[in-house]
Amino acid sequence: RTAEYRWQVYYETLISKIENVKETKLLGLAPLVIARYKALFSVIYNSDKWLTITRNFWNFWFGTLSTGTVYFAYFLIVMETINGTLSLGQMTMLLAAFRQGQASFSSLLNSISTVFEDYLHVTNLFQFLDQYVPTQEKLPTSAPGDVEDPCQDSQPLLSGDNHHTTPPLLLSPPTLGDHTTTTGV
Numbered sequence: 001r002t003a004e005y006r007w008q009v010y011y012e013t014l015i016s017k018i019e020n021v022k023e024t025k026l027l028g029l030a031p032l033v034i035a036r037y038k039a040l041f042s043v044i045y046n047s048d049k050w051l052t053i054t055r056n057f058w059n060f061w062f063g064t065l066s067t068g069t070v071y072f073a074y075f076l077i078v079m080e081t082i083n084g085t086l087s088l089g090q091m092t093m094l095l096a097a098f099r100q101g102q103a104s105f106s107s108l109l110n111s112i113s114t115v116f117e118d119y120l121h122v123t124n125l126f127q128f129l130d131q132y133v134p135t136q137e138k139l140p141t142s143a144p145g146d147v148e149d150p151c152q153d154s155q156p157l158l159s160g161d162n163h164h165t166t167p168p169l170l171l172s173p174p175t176l177g178d179h180t181t182t183t184g185v
Contacts, residue, residue: 008037011036011040077094
């Protein structure tokens with residue numbers, strides 16, 4: 001999907017940046033660019049919508065299952081304490097151990113999620129780098145039957161070692177925050 005996102009950013013730039021809008025209007029490309037942007041946006045939106053709905057569905061059910069499991073375990077520990085099977089100190093220890101186990105499990109899942117996101121990023125990068133880029137064929141310098149260039153073997157206009165040119169000194173205008181000038185008082 002990286003290519004589609006790049007095209008979307010390109011179309012957004014064409015229709016939103018002032019430098020590009022002038023050229024787009026001048027050449028009459030606005031309807032074409034907007035139509036392509038809308039088509040590409042609907043494709044990206046629909047795929048992202050499906051992905052978001054699916055992800056939120058599973059996140060909701062796994063979150064509900066996780067929360068239900070935690071409170072069910074708390075309920076069992078408290079019930080065992082009420083029945084006299086566990087002492088108050090054992091209940092406190094079990095609750096602390098359960099909370100620590102839950103935090104470790106959550107950390108493990110977050111690490112797996114991070115590894116998966118990094119894998120997706122690297123996969124997208126390699127897909128982008130593996131894209132075929134057509135190379136320009138080297139054009140022949142002369143075709144059969146062409147006339148030779150009469151200036152091909154001519155001498156340079158400046159000859160000798162005494163003709164050296166130096167580039168002009170370019171002075172940049174001062175910036176707004178430039179306080180290098182001083183005034184005499």
